[in-house]
Amino acid sequence: DTAVSQTPKYLVTQMGNDKSIKCEQNLGHDTMYWYKQDSKKFLKIMFSYNNKELIINETVPNRFSPKSPDKAHLNLHINSLELGDSAVYFCASSQSQVGETQYFGPGTRLLVL
Amino acid sequence: AQSVTQPDIHITVSEGASLELRCNYSYGATPYLFWYVQSPGQGLQLLLKYFSGDTLVQGIKGFEAEFKRSQSSFNLRKPSVHWSDAAEYFCAVGDNTDKLIFGTGTRLQVFP
Numbered sequence: 578d579t580a581v582s583q584t585p586k587y588l589v590t591q592m593g594n595d596k597s598i599k600c601e602q603n604l605g606h607d608t609m610y611w612y613k614q615d616s617k618k619f620l621k622i623m624f625s626y627n628n629k630e631l632i633i634n635e636t637v638p639n640r641f642s643p644k645s646p647d648k649a650h651l652n653l654h655i656n657s658l659e660l661g662d663s664a665v666y667f668c669a670s671s672q673s674q675v676g677e678t679q680y681f682g683p684g685t686r687l688l689v690l
Numbered sequence: 691a692q693s694v695t696q697p698d699i700h701i702t703v704s705e706g707a708s709l710e711l712r713c714n715y716s717y718g719a720t721p722y723l724f725w726y727v728q729s730p731g732q733g734l735q736l737l738l739k740y741f742s743g744d745t746l747v748q749g750i751k752g753f754e755a756e757f758k759r760s761q762s763s764f765n766l767r768k769p770s771v772h773w774s775d776a777a778e779y780f781c782a783v784g785d786n787t788d789k790l791i792f793g794t795g796t797r798l799q800v801f802p
Contacts, residue, residue: 581733608788618778620734620792633789667733675786676722676741681734 580604581682583668589688590658598653598685600668606680608632608673609651611643614665614684626651627673658689692717694783696793704801705773711766711796713755713781722784723764725755728795729777737779740764751775776800 581602590596602609610633611623625633629645640656655662668682695714703709715721722741726734738749745757755766764781781793 618728618795618797620780620795622789622791625788627788633787669734671788673788675788676739676784677788678724678736678739679788679790680736681726683733 581668581670581680583666583682583685585685586683587686587688589690591690592658592660594658595654595656596658596687597655598666598668598687600651600653600682602649602668602670602680602682604670604680606670606672607648608671609645609648610669610671610679611651611653612667612669612681614667616664620667624651624653655687660689663687663689692721692783692785692791694781694791694793696779696781696796698796699794700797700799702799702801703771706770709766709768709771709775709798711779711781711798713764713766713793714762715764715781715783716762717783717785719786721764723755723757724782724784724790725749725753725764725766726780726782726792727751727777728780734780737766771798771800773800773802 608627610625614620623637624643626645642654645651665684669679671677671679693716724739725737740757778795782790
């Protein structure tokens, strides 16, 4: 069974469109994250949620809106996509204790044309 | 603010050779340190982590890392590299907010 899953795996879209990426974890964790990996492989946290509550928001544009319907799911909605949004987006989850391991999903490769 | 530096962007080794990937961090308190590996087209997998206690940490796939507070380092080592170890390796530091700060990664290439 996949611990952290993301859909879709690939997403190709036009500038200006709105798209969503879904993430689900079956590990029973109460904290979930979104990371962005740019073309140079640099990984940076975007958001974290703990029990459906936003904990970390790393100065991400308002066009990005995470939504957590329950603690096993954290979706990422992106409005008015821009070329610079092209990246790999990783979802992760962990128990909400300092130093706990974060488990990553396989990533969603977003290409904005 | 915390930061992580991986000085080597790209390392090439022969299969069977030893490996050391460097990682230096900047953090005011005792850090939580991690090494993740990313195979091409895949997500990140934890190799090992340092939380407290013994400064030499054993991980999966025969990897180990040593935390040296005096040098602010957490270098990853493997005595004998296998071709399947070719991947991107990321060092990360965690703070008390569950946030991970990643280094820029080191790409490992293994020649037969």
